[in-house]
Amino acid sequence: MSSLISRNVQYVQPHRVFFTDGVFDGGNDCLAEAMRGGPADGGRRRRVLMVIEAAVAAGQPGLEEAVRGWFAAREEAWELAGEPLVFGGGEPCKNDWERVEGIWEAINGAAIDRHSFVVAIGGGAFLDLVGFAAATAHRGVRHVRMPTTTLSQGDGGVGVKNGVNRFSKKNWAGTFAVPWAVVNDHRFLRSLAEGDRRDGIIEAIKVALIRDAGFFEELEANGEALAALDDDVLRRLIRRSAELHVEHICSGGDPFELGSARPLDFGHWVAHKIEPMSGFSLSHGRAVAIGVAVDLLYAVRVGMLSRADCDRVLRLVRRAGFALWHETLERREADGELSVLRGLEEFREHLGGELTITLVTAPGKAKEVHTMDAAEVAAAIGELKELAGV
Ligand SMILES: NC(=O)c1ccc[n+]([C@@H]2O[C@H](COP(=O)([O-])OP(=O)(O)OC[C@H]3O[C@@H](n4cnc5c(N)ncnc54)[C@H](O)[C@@H]3O)[C@@H](O)[C@H]2O)c1
Ligand SMILES: [Zn+2]
Structure with a gap:
């Protein structure tokens, strides 16, 4: 004998990709727009942990200061949860399990809950890593991706997958998680090395084909x-x-x-x-x-x-x-x-x-x-x- 309870889990989530130039310029509200939505929360300020790839911070002088200034000007609605977490990206970060632990520690230390945000700024590899940590902390906190390479702005960064490498296999550990929003800021591409600027062209050729x-x-x-x-x-x-x-x-x-x-x-x-x-x-x-x-x-x-x-x-x-x-x-x-x-x-x-x-x-x-x-x-x-x- 067997019996069954069967229902459909109804789940619709918008997938939004914003395009902008200079997301942390004083008058630019794109990120605020990107973080809005979801159930009303009594006008409570939302906490935001910023996680920034070191190569982007180094290549865009003044970025961290601009981030602080942006939040300071909007402090009734958004609260920067501690200092931005900055560390190295590229493929090696996806091979380093301790990085996942490190991001979880930062999420925990900054008291990020499921109504708060983790905003990641970096290349596709960095976003895959931070996206994985954000999707598994508290079973998934709100996550905004800001891709900073040609490839990730046109491909990986606008997707719904994250992951890290294990057993010498790409993306062996990872989840599907629709980001709260993606913000493509063209200005981030300015500091890319030539090869990294070029790499995204092949994914465009691929998808066109x-x-x-x-x-x-x-x-x-x-x-x-x-x-x-x-x-x-x-x-x-x-x-x-x-x-x-x-x-x-x-x-x-x-x-x-x-x-x-x-x-x-x-x-x-x-x-x-x-x-x-x-x-x-x-x-x-x-x-x-x-x-x-x-x-x-x-x-x-x-x-x-x-x-x-x-x-x-x-x-x-x-x-x-x-x-x-x-x-x-x-x-x-x-x-x-x-x-x-x-x-x-x-x-x-x-x-x-x-x-x-x-x-x-x-x-x-x-x-x-x-x-x-x-x-x-x-x-x-x-x-x-x-x-x-x-
Ligand atoms: N999740 C997905 O759906 C998906 C899809 C496609 C690709 N991917 C993954 O994305 C990764 C590739 O992403 P990628 O091509 O962005 O490469 P990447 O993240 O390795 O970045 C390339 C290099 O550029 C540097 N960098 C990034 N942004 C910079 C900036 N603005 N200024 C200066 N330097 C900068 C990085 O440090 C790195 O050295 C791979 O791991 C791939 O598997 C994921
Ligand atoms: Zn690809």
Whole structure:
């Protein structure tokens, strides 16, 4: 005998991405707007713990002072909970479990409750880490993300995932958590090193390839400006890329990836494998560029994509300044198998279920496949090596 109680948990949460310039300028109320919403709380002041990536604090002199000034001018509504917490970001912070503990300690020490906020300012890796700590403190405190790289403003930072790396696997520990809001401040990009400024372009090319042929053509038409990292072109690229990512999350039918597919992760099964294999010396963006190239060549080999379309995309990827090769691609396991091929099983295992890889059949058109022929992947890698002239 068995019996059942079955109901639906109804849950709707807005996903808001604000765009601004100079979020901590005296007259800029974007952050206040971003933190509003939720159940009324009797006009109580809300506490806000600021967590800032060291490279951003160093690259934007006066930032911490501007933060203090911004809160001081709005003290009836918002209270800065202690000094901003500042520490190093980049991929290494996601490999350091003690950092999670450190953020929890700060959240606890600042008496942040579920009506208070943790506002994080930093690159995608830093946001993944702080987002994970915020989502697990008190089972989730209100969290505002302020991405500070091209890549995170157009992609990772506007998503609903967080995570840290464990067992040499990307994002092994993490949660799905819709941030209270995301604030994209273009001014943060000013202090980025050239490579980090460039990295976001590949995620825009990626999302254009699988979702929006018109956007792909626009990127192609702006190849020269992209190569020169033209600020206006980057601004438009971030906006459209963010829009397409948010659209997918909110209308794609599987925001928390309960199925077997990660439709936006084109080129990522290779990227997620070679990043750790390179000891994370390869940035996520540079690894994605290589992953995209492998999957495009593979798609040509199995008759899914025309050679002309493949060449067209690879031309743009190179023009935008990405290398197509990394030596990890030809590393082998003791049994002689290419190590990168293990990335397929790891990619499957992350979600469970059936292996599902997104490939591209033409710019703007994606198709999911459930098997990848190892010999053809190896041949695609061989072709890539030749193409890259290594
Ligand atoms: N959560 C998601 O949905 C999602 C999606 C895509 C990517 N990601 C993750 O995001 C990470 C990559 O993010 P990223 O490309 O932003 O790289 P990153 O966070 O590693 O930042 C790149 C570099 O730029 C520095 N930096 C950041 N902002 C700066 C600024 N304004 N001025 C000067 N230096 C600055 C960082 O210290 C780092 O050295 C990866 O861990 C990736 O897995 C997450
Ligand atoms: Zn990515």
